[in-house]
Amino acid sequence: MATTVRTAQAPANVQTPPVLHARSQSTNVAPKTLPTFSMQGKVCLVTGGARGLGFDFCRAFADSGCTSLAVIDLKASEAQQAANELTAYAVDGGGHVEDINFIGIECDVSSELSVQKAYAQIIQKFGRIDSVVASAGIVENYSAFDYPADRMKRLYDINVHGAFYTAREAARHMTTQGGGSIILVASMSANIVNIPQPQTPYNASKAAVKHMAASLAVEWAKTGVRVNSLSPGYMLTKLTRTILENDPDLKKTWESLTPMGRMGEPEDLAGAVVFLASDASKFMTGSDIRVDGGYCII
Numbered sequence: 046m047a048t049t050v051r052t053a054q055a056p057a058n059v060q061t062p063p064v065l066h067a068r069s070q071s072t073n074v075a076p077k078t079l080p081t082f083s084m085q086g087k088v089c090l091v092t093g094g095a096r097g098l099g100f101d102f103c104r105a106f107a108d109s110g111c112t113s114l115a116v117i118d119l120k121a122s123e124a125q126q127a128a129n130e131l132t133a134y135a136v137d138g139g140g141h142v143e144d145i146n147f148i149g150i151e152c153d154v155s156s157e158l159s160v161q162k163a164y165a166q167i168i169q170k171f172g173r174i175d176s177v178v179a180s181a182g183i184v185e186n187y188s189a190f191d192y193p194a195d196r197m198k199r200l201y202d203i204n205v206h207g208a209f210y211t212a213r214e215a216a217r218h219m220t221t222q223g224g225g226s227i228i229l230v231a232s233m234s235a236n237i238v239n240i241p242q243p244q245t246p247y248n249a250s251k252a253a254v255k256h257m258a259a260s261l262a263v264e265w266a267k268t269g270v271r272v273n274s275l276s277p278g279y280m281l282t283k284l285t286r287t288i289l290e291n292d293p294d295l296k297k298t299w300e301s302l303t304p305m306g307r308m309g310e311p312e313d314l315a316g317a318v319v320f321l322a323s324d325a326s327k328f329m330t331g332s333d334i335r336v337d338g339g340y341c342i343i
């Protein structure tokens with residue numbers, strides 16, 4: 046997608062910076078970006094990719110040149126529908142349909158066997174795996190006294206064990222091919238306690254995910270497999286909309302607690318996820334990137 050470079054007349058008292066590239070003076074040239082940010086030639090996988098942040102991570106990869114992508118989600122039909130929508134999106138952006146290989150795969154990340162089967166399909170189709178985002182996750186709000194034990198187990202099975210199975214299976218393939226990048230989606234809730242809604246198991250699960258990323262990063266550092274976490278603040282997705290539908294005032298509370306005064310749009314994470322997934326971050330492992338409108342600093 047070509048973007049027009051805008052040029053403005055500098056005020057008399059402002060020194061104009063030196064011209065670095067003759068191309069940057071032209072008005073009809075796409076601005077250059079660092080080639081290391083490109084996802085061209087990389088095979089990507091996103092769990093929970095059928096909707097919400099996962100879907101937008103897929104879109105960010107498509108925007109950055111990825112043409113081989115596996116969208117993983119609970120239902121085959123939803124995963125495939127997302128893959129189809131993403132294909133149409135990539136074609137709209139100038140891609141050729143015959144070059145684009147976006148596939149939907151059914152997988153329950155809380156089952157190790159299901160995760161292994163999904164990876165087997167991906168390796169059979171693409172032969173390798175370069176960048177993996179573990180985005181599948183759930184949240185529920187119960188006070189600690191009322192939290193049903195079976196639901197708490199389910200939450201940890203998805204958020205914590207699911208992230209672990211996704212990362213371990215990725216690393217098994219990545220170590221044999223010389224490396225890759227794994228991103229575990231944690232949350233600002235790994236660092237702070239959200240108010241007013243009670244969600245202790247969720248917060249603890251995200252703290253576990255953040256430290257899991259750091260711990261796996263150290264275990265696999267010498268193999269070329271990098272593991273980092275991405276910690277969003279309040280983002281507008283299906284997950285948060287469901288909570289807000291039952292409590293419209295909550296949105297105002299969340300916004301007032303966020304220094305930037307708004308909730309994040311899923312595309313606000315695009316730069317961070319492409320940075321972590323691409324070679325732009327190739328000396329980075331065990332780090333957490335927080336994208337929360339400043340929530341955690343006050």
Ligand SMILES: NC(=O)c1ccc[n+]([C@@H]2O[C@H](COP(=O)([O-])OP(=O)(O)OC[C@H]3O[C@@H](n4cnc5c(N)ncnc54)[C@H](O)[C@@H]3O)[C@@H](O)[C@H]2O)c1
Nearest residue numbers: 093096097098119153154181182232277279280282283284
């Ligand atoms: N939305 C936010 O404000 C926010 C903030 C911080 C962190 N997060 C984290 O981001 C991630 C994505 O959240 P979201 O807002 O996009 O949620 P969402 O509910 O909109 O989407 C989650 C996706 O994961 C899938 N999924 C759920 N359980 C699964 C399982 N067992 N196996 C495979 N797929 C499964 C769902 O079908 C869905 O497509 C979660 O890990 C969440 O904790 C979200």
